Amino acid sequence: MASFRQILLLLTYEVLFMSTVLVTCIDAAKSISTGIVPKRLVRKLIHRNSVKSPLYNSDHTNFDSAKFAFKDSISRVAMIEEKMKRCEVNMSCSDNIQANLHAKNWVGVFFVEFHIKDMSHPMLTVMDTGSNLLWVHCIPCPNCAQASVRIYNPSTSSTYTNVSCRSEYCEALRQRSCDQNDNCNYELHYEGAYPTAGMLATESFIFDTTDDGLLTVPNVVFGCSHESNDKPDAVMGVLGLNYNKVSLAAQLGNKFSYCVGRIKDPSYDYNQLILGEGAILEGDSTPLDTYNGYFYVTLEGISLGEAMLDIPRDSFRRTDSGQGGVMIDSGGEHSFLDQRAYEELADAVMNTMNLNCWFESELHYSRLCFEGNVTKDIKGFPGVTFHFSGGAELGLEAESLFSQSNPTTFCMNILRADYGQPGVIGVGAQQYHNVGYDISGKKLFLRRMDCELLDE
Numbered sequence: 001m002a003s004f005r006q007i008l009l010l011l012t013y014e015v016l017f018m019s020t021v022l023v024t025c026i027d028a029a030k031s032i033s034t035g036i037v038p039k040r041l042v043r044k045l046i047h048r049n050s051v052k053s054p055l056y057n058s059d060h061t062n063f064d065s066a067k068f069a070f071k072d073s074i075s076r077v078a079m080i081e082e083k084m085k086r087c088e089v090n091m092s093c094s095d096n097i098q099a100n101l102h103a104k105n106w107v108g109v110f111f112v113e114f115h116i117k118d119m120s121h122p123m124l125t126v127m128d129t130g131s132n133l134l135w136v137h138c139i140p141c142p143n144c145a146q147a148s149v150r151i152y153n154p155s156t157s158s159t160y161t162n163v164s165c166r167s168e169y170c171e172a173l174r175q176r177s178c179d180q181n182d183n184c185n186y187e188l189h190y191e192g193a194y195p196t197a198g199m200l201a202t203e204s205f206i207f208d209t210t211d212d213g214l215l216t217v218p219n220v221v222f223g224c225s226h227e228s229n230d231k232p233d234a235v236m237g238v239l240g241l242n243y244n245k246v247s248l249a250a251q252l253g254n255k256f257s258y259c260v261g262r263i264k265d266p267s268y269d270y271n272q273l274i275l276g277e278g279a280i281l282e283g284d285s286t287p288l289d290t291y292n293g294y295f296y297v298t299l300e301g302i303s304l305g306e307a308m309l310d311i312p313r314d315s316f317r318r319t320d321s322g323q324g325g326v327m328i329d330s331g332g333e334h335s336f337l338d339q340r341a342y343e344e345l346a347d348a349v350m351n352t353m354n355l356n357c358w359f360e361s362e363l364h365y366s367r368l369c370f371e372g373n374v375t376k377d378i379k380g381f382p383g384v385t386f387h388f389s390g391g392a393e394l395g396l397e398a399e400s401l402f403s404q405s406n407p408t409t410f411c412m413n414i415l416r417a418d419y420g421q422p423g424v425i426g427v428g429a430q431q432y433h434n435v436g437y438d439i440s441g442k443k444l445f446l447r448r449m450d451c452e453l454l455d456e
């Protein structure tokens, strides 16, 4: 039988243990809600082919980049489609199938760099408005020993905390579980690759902002990934910017904007992302609709030059069962349109050109190609404009609309979407614009802009 002293010790231990747990929970809850929210956090967006990207390869030609943009855009929509299909079947879709970073599938368009905990842990993540969680590889992880970069180790950090299972952030995740210490675990499934899983946690993140120097943001909620069959390399995770509570965009005030300039130029250095209250919400706006983890917009028409194309509005509408519609995306370069809209646009574009043309297809996507040189052979091309409800517009010049695939062929950067799948407005179509997301106000702002002006 246990002595009184032993029982007392046990009880004391229990009480101590409980109070430790309680304190941890309260601390975690408190620190999350009182985190300092910076007013304006400015980061460069590093295009994957830019000279500043770890994927930069000086042997690659513009044709290689064009080919990659095409393949990567298709991986991107395939990923979106897969997620949609799963959502139809069983609704447990929201956190599934995110960035398939290293499975030779989707790579993303822009990388964002910041530091976790201190300046010795730089992190390069893929910007994705279609993901919710900001996650990075953490020690311990199965393949971390072979990593080419230094991996963050939460056990050596005094600013790291686990997020409780009862936290609102944990509850905002669909694929979550609780461990024996009541800590929140997340799981992300990749299409065609291994899932990754880890702890939902908070930590200080340091952003080297161009205008305000180093800015430390304490208690950022993020995913610390311990299980992954990927070998961590220079690109270490995903920067989720959708409207879910756990996304960095939501944590930093539900507003963000990005400005995208000439993406074909590897030394163009003015693409940027602004998070927080100071995001640029300027220009005409259009309602921003959120559905299934993505941002949707109401496209009302497309014009070529002055001529409005004859496309029924239904081509752009999302049905009650969630099919179709048009999303604005940051994870792929090319755009996709419903069959009817695509054919009207392709016809009109063909008719303005005096060049041989044909359709090339890959999987079930199709694109229009021409024989010629895009800089030389289509001088005076009238330009294509997307018209959104509320009056916002996105204008695409020849440079945004076409890519030279080889010395004698150029193709349209808008492809035909698979039947029933959403249309996608890719990054290429957003070039030379500032795009502002007001998540709580449910508005998207579009303004034609030279991003270089934002740098001054």
Ligand SMILES: *[C@@H]1O[C@H](CO)[C@@H](O)[C@H](O)[C@H]1NC(C)=O
Residues within 6 Å of the ligand: 086, 089, 090, 092
């Ligand atoms: C439905 O969800 C479960 C897990 O949440 C998954 O195992 C299953 O494969 C899903 N069904 C389909 C058809 O995707």
Ligand SMILES: *[C@@H]1O[C@H](CO)[C@@H](O)[C@H](O)[C@H]1NC(C)=O
Residues within 6 Å of the ligand: 160, 161, 162, 179, 181, 183, 199
């Ligand atoms: C976070 O949770 C993990 C798993 O339960 C545990 O091993 C680790 O020590 C915890 N870290 C802190 C700082 O509480």
Ligand SMILES: *[C@@H]1O[C@H](CO)[C@@H](O)[C@H](O)[C@H]1NC(C)=O
Residues within 6 Å of the ligand: 373, 374, 375, 376, 404, 406, 407, 408
């Ligand atoms: C297209 O024409 C421009 C201007 O003449 C030239 O500089 C460029 O090299 C040509 N591109 C190709 C792929 O031939």
